[in-house]
Amino acid sequence: MSKPILTYFDLYGKGEACRMALAHGKIDFEDNRITGAAWAAFKVSEKCPNGQVPVLEIDGKYLNQSKSIIRFIGMKTGAYPISDPFACHFADAVIDTCDDEMNKQPKSPEGKPLIMMMFGADPIPAKPLAALVEARKKYHAKMSELLGEKKFFGGDKPSIADFWVAASIYSFERNTKGKEAQSHVYAAFNAALKEDVNLTAWTDRMGEGAFESLLRSRRHANLRSVLPEPGAADRRGCERA
Numbered sequence: 001m002s003k004p005i006l007t008y009f010d011l012y013g014k015g016e017a018c019r020m021a022l023a024h025g026k027i028d029f030e031d032n033r034i035t036g037a038a039w040a041a042f043k044v045s046e047k048c049p050n051g052q053v054p055v056l057e058i059d060g061k062y063l064n065q066s067k068s069i070i071r072f073i074g075m076k077t078g079a080y081p082i083s084d085p086f087a088c089h090f091a092d093a094v095i096d097t098c099d100d101e102m103n104k105q106p107k108s109p110e111g112k113p114l115i116m117m118m119f120g121a122d123p124i125p126a127k128p129l130a131a132l133v134e135a136r137k138k139y140h141a142k143m144s145e146l147l148g149e150k151k152f153f154g155g156d157k158p159s160i161a162d163f164w165v166a167a168s169i170y171s172f173e174r175n176t177k178g179k180e181a182q183s184h185v186y187a188a189f190n191a192a193l194k195e196d197v198n199l200t201a202w203t204d205r206m207g208e209g210a211f212e213s214l215l216r217s218r219r220h221a222n223l224r225s226v227l228p229e230p231g232a233a234d235r236r237g238c239e240r241a
């Protein structure tokens with residue numbers, strides 16, 4: 001297998017779960033964080049099948065779509081065990097449930113998800129923040145219910161569902177290097193997570209072992225400097241900071 005290259009922006013967003021799956025699977029990969037002219041060229045090249053990232057380049061092929069990529073990684077590493085269709089179904093169902101919960105996110109009167117205010121320069125005001133926290137609590141409760149008494153969503157070891165959920169939690173509740181103007185949002189989400197003892201314990205478990213170095217190497221994602229044009233990623237649904 002050639003050394004895979006994961007191309008994404010210098011954000012957590014839709015690329016982070018794939019990074020986590022690769023790191024946890026101990027796959028030596030190039031974390032290609034693209035911006036500016038390099039991104040403009042990549043977007044229109046044959047390397048970018050749908051003009052969007054993430055893209056995983058491996059063995060001369062260019063794989064797009066974050067969920068399809070993470071399944072591919074999981075098939076290679078065992079985190080998506082194709083010999084166990086029930087386990088694969090459960091992992092997929094958790095990921096689909098994440099989508100359902102994200103689709104229920106509060107929106108502005110214009111129909112824009114309030115979470116997109118994370119991309120703005122102004123701190124999110126109290127009222128939309130309260131709505132976001134409420135939605136996040138429902139997400140926590142749903143994930144906690146699906147996790148049940150298992151150590152991981154994948155049972156004894158993490159599956160791609162664990163990486164999917166961890167990418168979100170470590171982008172918000174446990175993001176220690178997030179955008180300063182929104183630090184009160186990270187803090188409020190973190191406080192909400194603490195109310196869920198089960199999911200908090202899982203979050204702690206996910207932060208141990210193979211993930212430690214990945215999490216330690218994380219740096220502040222400067223949203224505005226990485227976007228190809230002001231608000232572009234915002235419009236395209238990069239819902240995670």
Ligand SMILES: N[C@@H](CCC(=O)N[C@@H](CS)C(=O)NCC(=O)O)C(=O)O
Pocket residue numbers: 013014043051052053054064065066067232233236237238239
């Ligand atoms: N369904 C795709 C969506 C990918 C997507 O929305 N990518 C955004 C970044 S999060 C993007 O490439 N935006 C820039 C653009 O479309 O020009 C996936 O899950 O991979």
